[in-house]
Amino acid sequence: MQTGRSIIHVDMDAFYAAIEVLDHPQWRGLPLVVGELGPRSVVSTASYEARRFGVHSAMPTLTAKKLCPQALFVPVRMARYREISAEVFAVFGEVTPEIEGLSLDEAFMDVTRSLRLFGGEVENIGRYLKQEIFSRTGLVASVGMAHNKLLAKLASELSKPDGFLRVRPEQVHALLDPLPVGRLWTVGKVAEAGLHRLGIRTVGELRFAEPRRLRQACGNQAEHWQRLARGLDDRAVDAEAAEKSVSAETTFVTDLTTLEQALSWLARLAERVGERLRAHELRGRTVTVKLRKPPFETHTRQLSLAHPTDSTDALIDAGRTLLRRWWEAEKNPSLRLLGIGMSQFAAEVQGGLFVPAAGSDTLADRINRRFGQGSLVRGVVLKSRRSEEKDP
Known part of the structure; x- marks a missing residue:
């Protein structure tokens, strides 16, 4: 059995809901659901007060409402959650550079090389993480510690909420x-x-x-x-794990029934993806379009580009090609969900004649950062905005 490593798994408790309570103290103690109430909305997360009624992530919000009629439903504020996530991961970085982020609120850390700095005990590092995260953000983290990833994650899960559990080698079978x-x-x-x-x-x-x-x-x-x-898990903490894809998608209150609507929405989503690519200095070669017909029939289409790019126009062109092909092949096309993403990122991109220039994109990014998201958009995107305003 492996005993040579010290692995920590940190998972924030009801992260999105906890941030909402942090920003709105009057909601403390209430059953809180993050996710707008609507026929096609799903629960992003729920407070522990709501979970007692059987509410859980990915559940339709209308189902959550039936289970917990008194619940408070609030919209997702992703920018705020990312802001707090950055503070949490900054604490991780003070302990070890070997961090494998799983989501905004969850990560593995290999702290084997950091033990001497904390008196030789992994529990000292775990306490430091819990205390610093709470001190800086006001939020509670559950911490699991073990000699491999499987056991560390189970330790944090089994001790939630406000968890703190170490699984020693001699305790493995009693736990599992x-x-x-x-x-x-x-x-x-x-x-x-x-x-x-x-x-x-x-x-x-x-x-x-x-x-x-x-x-x-x-x-x-x-x-x-x-x-x-048997408690055996040889997976290493992958500190070099790069972002594998950047995407954006949306579910429509009313199904899209015309190609013009779909193309307009595709451009809007592509603008989001392009901006994220440039913000993270990523250029990709593979464009993927995700299409969901009502009620839940999902299709994906991919197109590989000749050269890596972060150009929004290149993303829109490839996406339109894929969307048109799918739409024309369908007998009665309509869309419940539409998404677009970029993947297969280049490790390093050489400039040249065949790499689409993103000068206008960069200018648009600067304007939107300065004056607010959506201050400058393509004309085709305005059509999707107008259709959104008409939705009930």
């Missing part, structure tokens, strides 16, 4: 064995149901399952799952 088998990483709902059919419901039962029988039923995953059941 009673847990439902679905709590293991990579064991999803379908796999869990398959294991149940074999009579395997707990991690301990998986650990002691006969390997040959398990392999016959589960195939190549059998050995992997049994390693996890």
Whole structure:
């Protein structure tokens, strides 16, 4: 069993909801749902007061309303959440450079090389993280500590809210064995149901399952799952993990039923993506368009560019090509959701004749940063804004 590393997993408690309460103290203690109430809106997160009623992330907000009629529903304020996230990750950076961010409010850290600076105990680092995050942001973090990522994440999850738990090597089986088998990483709902059919419901039962029988039923995953059941996980904290894609999407209150509407909205979303690409100094080669027909039939289309780019115009052109092809191939096209993204980023881009210039984009970015987002937009984008204003 691996014992040579010290891994910490930090997960902020009900992050978006906690920020809303921080900014609006009068909401403290109320069942709070982050996500606007609407026929196609979903819950981004919910306070623990709302979770007691069965409200959870990704649930339709109308369902959440039925479960908790007295809940307060508030809109998502992503810019504010990113601002607080930057403060939280700044604390992480004071402990170790080996940080693998999973989302705005969650990260793994390998603190093995930092132990001596904190008296040789991983708990000292965990306490420092909790205290500093609370001191600087007023928010509570749950901290899990172990010798691998699997156990560190389980430790933070099992000790929430306001969690603080270290799993020592000699405690692994006592922690894991009673847990439902679905709590293991990579064991999803379908796999869990398959294991149940074999009579395997707990991690301990998986650990002691006969390997040959398990392999016959589960195939190549059998050995992997049994390693996890023993508490074994060789994954390193990937501090070099780069952003794999930049995208923007929106779900419409009223389905889009004309190509003109869809093209206009696509341009609006592409402007968001282009600005993010330039802000992060990223240039990509692959454009992806995401299209969802009502009720939930999702399609994706991709196009690879000749050269990496961060140009909004190049993104719009490629996106329009993909959208037109899909629209013309459909018998009764309509869109419930539309998105566009860029991926396959170049590590380093050489300037040249074939790399689209982004001078006008950069100027637009500066104007929007100075005078407010959306101060300068393309004419085609105004059409999507007008249609949005007409929506009930």
